[in-house]
Amino acid sequence: MTTFVEGPVRVSVPATSANLGPGFDSLGLALSMRDELEAEVTGSGLEVVVTGSGEGDVPLDESHLVVRSMRAAFGLAGVQPPGLRLSCTNVIPHARGLGSSSAAIVAGVVLARGLVAGGSLLVDDDALFRLAARIEGHPDNVAPAFYGGFVISGRDPGEGDFYAVRSSVDPRIEAVVLVPPTPVSTEVARGLLPAEVPHAAAAANAGRAALLVAALAGQPEQLLRGTRDYLHQDYRRPAMPESLALVDALRADGVPAIVSGAGPTVLAFADAPGAAGLLARRPDGWAAHHLTIDRDGARIV
Template sequence: MTISVPATSANLGPGFDSLGLAVDLRNEVEFHPSKFFSVSIKGEGENNPRLKGNNLFVSIFNDHYNRLTQKKQNFKFTFYNQIPMSRGLGSSSAVIVSAIASAHEAAGIRVSKRRILNHALFYESHPDNITPAVMGGFNAATVEKNKVFSQRKHLPTYLKAIVTIPNKPINTLKARTLLPKSYSKENAIYNLSHTALTVGAFFNEDWEMLKLAAQDRFHQKARMKVLPELFSVQKLAYESGALMSTLSGSGSTFFSMAYDEDSAMIANKLKQKFPDFIVKTLDFDNNGLVIER
């Protein structure tokens, strides 16, 4: 059995903790019952021995499998990881979602994506990453009474994602400590209006509106100061024709959207300007969580 979950980019400028989308960069896990428990990691994290002994996926999987079946069973897990860790591309959300889905499949219980999403909320209290990880596409989401409510938009193939991945991580918990403890009424209204405009632009496919709509006063500048090169990444992306360019999650990755015909040129300029960073051009993912039995 194979279960895969896409990378995600969240916040998308002003949509702090509420907006996110999925890109076609996936983590996969294969598993089957075994006499002995084992974990094998290939790709991202394969050289980190701590991931085998203190694996978040296995912990969440066991919690759910034991609850669902009231029994213990050893499994052999093989992970094929493409999502960079601690880079703002939703690697932890991918782990959470895949572990919950895997446990239900192993227990022989079929559940809806919405149910898996609501289970994921227990481990990740903000819906901006877990929602596109499960649903795919662009998502606007909120939490009410411990449930995720969201709206989804399919993303067209003529758009591409360009992700610029620095050689330094930004810790999500540390990044939150950089943010103000309160915001002015003016800045709150600014972000509310720009978030609304961003959602409207996505659903109406008014891509030219995004450069204006994606402006933010809540989190980006404070976090980008940790890695000042990110200001130059954003400036170059916009000057080269990006439709939007925003900090991905809490960073350090920078997410840009462009028309297909412009994406190669933008990516090449970013590669030339930032040779120590990884620049990837990706399709958007509209599938989210995928289970192959």
């Protein structure tokens, strides 16, 4: 008979940046900004408390994304608890292209497995990742949120399995994220993309994505060239003109800058000494954070 662990389980999940320029829907990077969550099995009912980002906006019932993800993971383990208590301390900004929804999904599935006695034997890491990817609908953010580091992910043809392959990141590479005050939804950003692109643009983008993997692995001097995108960023300019203008200005100065995920956050790669200068490029009203690459992914704390 499946039983639950006594006392609360705590999990920490990193922010992520997907696409990274040319790696549309396939490349993702975990960053050192983390949400912290705690859950406990109770005798009945559901209690959800949220502080930080999303406080006062997200639902506090069964429709909460963390709760829905927990329910899915409990279902995969073949059990549902009589009651739940969930506390979320959110640092990752919502609807800014830093993977807040993926962090919530990954936190939920990891919490649920952690609350089930012997949960890792019932549901292994790969199965838990694939569940998270199905909930999100695509793996490019959930993969680095779950595994940490730099991850190449996708889905086999014909609604096949999701896959995720970790790749190395040069220890010199860090990041500065410049976060505007106004959100942009992923749905709006995706709605601006054309159904087709010219073959020449697709070929050029494939070359830059391959170069980006090599640049991140050990040739950071190639990051500017490797982050050049031909598939999505310019099409999204109407939804985030200030972000794309900042990307243009930074790249004109030789800085490998991109739109993070679906935007509107701007991510600029740098080494540690160069980060201070990038923080100073923060537009009025924006937030700025100097982050390192998170190597751990989701973890029970």
